[in-house]
Amino acid sequence: MKRLLTDDLRKWKDKPDRKPLILRGARQVGKTWLLKEFGKEYFSGVCYVNFEQKDVLGAIFEGTLSPRRIIEQLSVYSGTKILPEDTLIIFDEVQEMPRALTSLKYFAEEAPEYAICCAGSLLEVALHKGTSFPVGKVEFLDLYPLSFREFLMANGEDMLVDYILEGGNRELSAFTERLTDYLKKYFVIGGMPSAILKWLDTRDFFEVDDVQRQLVSAYENDFSKHAPRQMIEKIRYVWDSIPSQLAKENKKFVYGLVREGARAREYEDSLMWLSDAGEIIRTYNITKPDVPLKAYADLKSFKVFLLDVGLLRCMSGVSPKVILEGSRIFEEFKGALTEQYVCQELQLFRRLHSNYYWTSSSEAEVDFLISDGMEIFPMECKAGLTMNAKSLKVYRHKYMPRLSFRTSMLPYSRNDEDGIVNIPLYLLFTLQKELAF
Known part of the structure; x- marks a missing residue:
């Protein structure tokens, strides 16, 4: 690979x-x-x-x-x-x-x-x-789990990847079904090398599922082996709560879902341990979308994602058989797999700051804010083929960014007059071309 x-x-x-x-x-x-x-x-x-x-x-x-x-x-x-x-x-x-x-x-x-x-x-x-x-x-x-682009190459699709990167993303109707099918597989298999190798060897989703369960068990064993004794139980509670945290409509991390009566001061060190180990990704709510984003992060309001979409699917108990059910996999537990996938892909752009999101009381929420250090670009994630992007409209009206992104299963489109770019989920690895950095 x-x-x-x-x-x-x-x-x-x-x-x-x-x-x-x-x-x-x-x-x-x-x-x-x-x-x-x-x-x-x-x-x-x-x-x-x-x-x-x-x-x-x-x-x-x-x-x-x-x-x-x-x-x-x-x-x-x-x-x-x-x-x-x-x-x-x-x-x-x-x-x-x-x-x-x-x-x-x-x-x-x-x-x-x-x-x-x-x-x-x-x-x-x-x-x-x-x-x-x-x-x-x-x-x-x-180094992160294999990205979707690397997954395509592992499946022998180097020519398709090269075609896309050379500018073919605007003429992909002939390959949309193929790319969508690969993306469904990626949501099930994820990017952990051992899971992908098992898929390439067996083409059996349930064999892959067994490998993923072993990986989850290995991480859990690490808690006992490497974490301070007084933190082990708390780390396990946090780890086990992540699928239910992401299943909510509002994916903000809630300590009450970790354990009844849990408080931030009790579990912050456990979250830090998992983050230091590279096993979770935290994204922070921004009080004001301005540069640098880090200066405006509300450290008490955040979301927690896993390191890999395939492991999230496995831990959530979503059967690999959903791959056979049309586009349902993109909508599993309120789009959690989709948002997890986007979060992962954004980690690969080292020149971008992307672990942030924006909310406006209960009016709107933009899933990700992306900054190149000079400008800030909102990105809203949508499962399936929906056109609704209410939160993005609210953000655009309030802050008037030069470019706004929507990622879904809709075809690629770019409206330079409105500054709205729709990037299909399977083309997120072309984001740097849109920002030209």
Whole structure:
């Protein structure tokens, strides 16, 4: 499976001022696989080090953090001759070895000719436990579940993707049914690599469902293994409440759905843990749509999404058989899958700030606000073929944005006079072309 982040890794490799790189992301999104494949394709050799094996590795990083000494000992440990520029060094689960994190500072300053990529699933969690960090001496990239574009490519649709990106999104009537069918499958399967591989291997939605249940169980096991003991039960309550939170018409997170009588002060640390682990995405209500959006976020009013639409479908108990029932899957529990999908897709645009929404008392709610740092663009999500966009009209009348977006199953259209762009859900990966950034 091709991951689009490979292009960013290649650019990192070719930088003249390259620093050690940390690849962040939730467990099971494919970080280790991606780094190993990148090493095989773009380097002569790969030295892979997994810090969950702490025995000998602990001794290597206990002494002086001289890069030369570490390279020598890692070469012997791995049986791989590590050469400057030619060997990719992979530090996996780097959060398990704080001294290895610290060593990145010395590699950046004293030995930048060595290419080091680190993978960390629970890195942010480890930092909150007090692990020191080489601030300013590393670079970051974030890996998410496979996007819909990557899902299309995994299914052998590279030519269709290229056609769309080259401008064919305005003449897609011949491919609308095909793209819609793939999107339905994506809502069921999601973007977790193991779920997609199972689909490609078996073409059986129920086999995929079994894999997704195992993934959910693995995340739940992580709570017990990595979270502070006093937080484990609260994390589970929050995690289990997410499908019911998103099933509401108003998807604002309500602590009362976590547990009767629950209060924010009791569960905020649990939400933070899940966010640090990359297992949830929070979007915040904006009191005033102005730049920077972060300055106007109401931190007490937010929505919580999962990291993957397929996992949300699985946790919600929506049967894979809904794939056979026309467009119903887009409307399951009040469009929750659709909004989850849009939230996921927007995470992929690193130059955009998109984890925000807008409400006007009980009058209107715009599902997402998107900012490039200069302008703010509202985006309303609609399941199916509905044309109704009342909230978007209210927002446009009040703030007069240059462009407004509606995403649904309607065909692509752009009215430059009104500044309204309709992007089909299956073409959200073309959003950057509409904003021209």
